[in-house]
Amino acid sequence: MTQKKLNALPNLTTPNRQAVFNPEICIGCNRCVEVCQVDVYIPNPVKGDPPIILHPDECWYCGCCVLDCPCPGAINFNWPLQQRGSWKDKVTGRVHRDNIAFL
Amino acid sequence: MTNWHDFVGRKGTTPSWPYPVDYDKENEIETDVLIIGGGIAGCWAAISAARKGVRVALVEKGDTVRSGAGGPGCDHWGQCPANPHSKVDPDEWAKIIAEHPGTMAEIPKDTPEVSYGNGIGSQIQCRESYDTLLEMEQMGGQIRDINDEYLGAEGRYDDTKFMISPRTSPDHANEIVIRIWGTTFKPALKKECQRLGVQIFDRVMVTSLLTEDGRQGARVVGATGFNNRTGEFIIFKSKAAVLAAAGDFYMWMLNTEHAGCRQFRSRNATGDGLAMAWKAGAELVLMEKTTPLLLGTGYRHNWYGGAGDASYENLQLVDANGRKLPWPTQGWADGGAMFPPPDVLESIRRGIFNGKWALPFYGDFPGMPDIERRVTWDLMLGQESTTKIITSTYERAGFDPGRHLLQNYTFIEGETHSQWRTARGGGPVVDWNLKTTLDGLYAAGEQLFSFGDHSFAAATGRYAGRKAACYSTRVGESGICREQVDQEKKRIYAPVKRTGGIEWKELNAGIARTMQYFCSEYKTELLFNMGLDTLKEIEEVFVPRLYALDPHKLMRSIEDLSMLTHAQMVLHASLARRASSRPLNFYRIDYPEIDPPEWSKFVTIKLENGQIKTGDLPLRYWGDMKANYEAHNRDYAGVYKAK
Numbered sequence: 246m247t248q249k250k251l252n253a254l255p256n257l258t259t260p261n262r263q264a265v266f267n268p269e270i271c272i273g274c275n276r277c278v279e280v281c282q283v284d285v286y287i288p289n290p291v292k293g294d295p296p297i298i299l300h301p302d303e304c305w306y307c308g309c310c311v312l313d314c315p316c317p318g319a320i321n322f323n324w325p326l327q328q329r330g331s332w333k334d335k336v337t338g339r340v341h342r343d344n345i346a347f348l
Numbered sequence: 349m350t351n352w353h354d355f356v357g358r359k360g361t362t363p364s365w366p367y368p369v370d371y372d373k374e375n376e377i378e379t380d381v382l383i384i385g386g387g388i389a390g391c392w393a394a395i396s397a398a399r400k401g402v403r404v405a406l407v408e409k410g411d412t413v414r415s416g417a418g419g420p421g422c423d424h425w426g427q428c429p430a431n432p433h434s435k436v437d438p439d440e441w442a443k444i445i446a447e448h449p450g451t452m453a454e455i456p457k458d459t460p461e462v463s464y465g466n467g468i469g470s471q472i473q474c475r476e477s478y479d480t481l482l483e484m485e486q487m488g489g490q491i492r493d494i495n496d497e498y499l500g501a502e503g504r505y506d507d508t509k510f511m512i513s514p515r516t517s518p519d520h521a522n523e524i525v526i527r528i529w530g531t532t533f534k535p536a537l538k539k540e541c542q543r544l545g546v547q548i549f550d551r552v553m554v555t556s557l558l559t560e561d562g563r564q565g566a567r568v569v570g571a572t573g574f575n576n577r578t579g580e581f582i583i584f585k586s587k588a589a590v591l592a593a594a595g596d597f598y599m600w601m602l603n604t605e606h607a608g609c610r611q612f613r614s615r616n617a618t619g620d621g622l623a624m625a626w627k628a629g630a631e632l633v634l635m636e637k638t639t640p641l642l643l644g645t646g647y648r649h650n651w652y653g654g655a656g657d658a659s660y661e662n663l664q665l666v667d668a669n670g671r672k673l674p675w676p677t678q679g680w681a682d683g684g685a686m687f688p689p690p691d692v693l694e695s696i697r698r699g700i701f702n703g704k705w706a707l708p709f710y711g712d713f714p715g716m717p718d719i720e721r722r723v724t725w726d727l728m729l730g731q732e733s734t735t736k737i738i739t740s741t742y743e744r745a746g747f748d749p750g751r752h753l754l755q756n757y758t759f760i761e762g763e764t765h766s767q768w769r770t771a772r773g774g775g776p777v778v779d780w781n782l783k784t785t786l787d788g789l790y791a792a793g794e795q796l797f798s799f800g801d802h803s804f805a806a807a808t809g810r811y812a813g814r815k816a817a818c819y820s821t822r823v824g825e826s827g828i829c830r831e832q833v834d835q836e837k838k839r840i841y842a843p844v845k846r847t848g849g850i851e852w853k854e855l856n857a858g859i860a861r862t863m864q865y866f867c868s869e870y871k872t873e874l875l876f877n878m879g880l881d882t883l884k885e886i887e888e889v890f891v892p893r894l895y896a897l898d899p900h901k902l903m904r905s906i907e908d909l910s911m912l913t914h915a916q917m918v919l920h921a922s923l924a925r926r927a928s929s930r931p932l933n934f935y936r937i938d939y940p941e942i943d944p945p946e947w948s949k950f951v952t953i954k955l956e957n958g959q960i961k962t963g964d965l966p967l968r969y970w971g972d973m974k975a976n977y978e979a980h981n982r983d984y985a986g987v988y989k990a991k
Binding site: 336 | 350351352353355356357360363364366409410411413414415416419420531551576577604605613614615616653654670710712714715733734736737738740741742744745746747751752753754755900
């Protein structure tokens, strides 16, 4: 497969997508940009579009962007893979993990 | 599209900086009381100062609505012995907690010979935290079970609807910690600041204190800062200032990536306040005290990611076969203890290897009475710090506390390297007005030595605010020294004038590595001096090459410089304490005797004409806590009554 155009980009910081926006629900109000104390996000240059994650490596996982969002479902918190939680059904003994993938 | 790479991939170009940038623009703000830091302590200081009728300006690096360690939430209002259900006398309790700083579980009644608590802060918290809580309720914060969601929970009182936590209260002995709905607090505090006309400067980092005639050790007459989105410079002229910034939590930490960036504090917590107080000439104590780093997400699940961390009250831990572990439940039986005594912990460790206990361990949520399970999962974890996003993530993935055992990560996640630490507990010497040794400069919250929790920050912030306001009405205007401003401007903007060199992350890592090597659990004079030499080299060779591409990275760069200064303060204080000390977690290989009587004192450091001066202060220098509190607060009016 030949790809027409490939940008030369540096490696991504890890993690780099601690939140995933749903553009169908997000109204681009930038409330998340404001409540984030470390400025993980910047407003999107296209008005009304979801913000851009600019500093994912500075996220401290406070969750305020999700919890203070006026449009439930517009932002989904996407825990880094190494951080996913695990639990066990007390009756059946079956072990579960948080395996919800948004992308 | 969500992240920067997606944007570039789709558009073929980078997004432009979204804010207007004007590095050289200068703004001058005049106020009576300047509050540095808009977290819990800062907001309370601003509110209480504004209620005294003076002009107040509040400066915050993030946005006041959710900034600071207490911005996202809080589940415990600690050390509140004046509450109506308390079984202890506030003045007696203050004496006890001043001798046992930081204890979350049962507090021994004995008085240790050596203790480095903060008697002034403890007394203020014990006397005023309940009034502070009632004012929080006036502003719209939820402090009671007003919707009767938790009827029948142990510790809930039907008359007041207060919910008492088992913390520090084994078998209901004391009842001095109240469960709260802390996610409602910070937005309410910001709103009250706005209602009172406090001028709020969000996204502004304060970088230095201005002193009378620019002299070190003189009265503080203002501060400088810059906007971390636009780069604009601000000169604040004030009659009094309250230092309410954060501690320094990243001085030993190499990297914020890999989701390691959580230890109750965001990367904004870089000790800027103490660094600027030091440079202005304030005398500081306990700067040699450090504690092992409690890393969160990424490196470890602690805190809060797995069962058994803080806030999991009344939760029994079981092994993989469902057998109950001899581990405290953080409940009424053990007064909220989180860890077993060292000998029991060691026996569990041995039991893992000889087959008695099977890993991993779990938190037995289904085994809890329904009401206590809801209190712990919905109320405590739903309201504490940053845990709501964790519980909601678990629920989204199918976790049901009524049916599922939540995994615990003790033992299998390993332990934080002993070299990785935080500078925790140092601060300016303060008097009974929470005034530092500099006229016009007050301190509150995490800037106080041996600081406490959320209610400590709130009560001391509220106290410092009213004292600073009172001082501001008694002093005249004082001009700022232009030369001092110009020097600071030059320092602040140097990184954006360069186009290449070393960036903030590498500098942070270089400082962290120096501290890991030379100021860790292995402490000797030679290592301390090597650390100072290394930091000096960083200062002389690499800092002049520090560059920043935008105002945000400029903030991180200037934070690094705070950390560098802070690291030097820690090493100087460490050199000055030529003895080992258990309460300070300070063990010197070259002075192994632990807590020798002649060293049972505070070691102080300060700058005088640019030279380091060390000194000492007796333990319990604050004198009779009750008598001194009362002598300094004859005009205290109690709970605020709106005019």
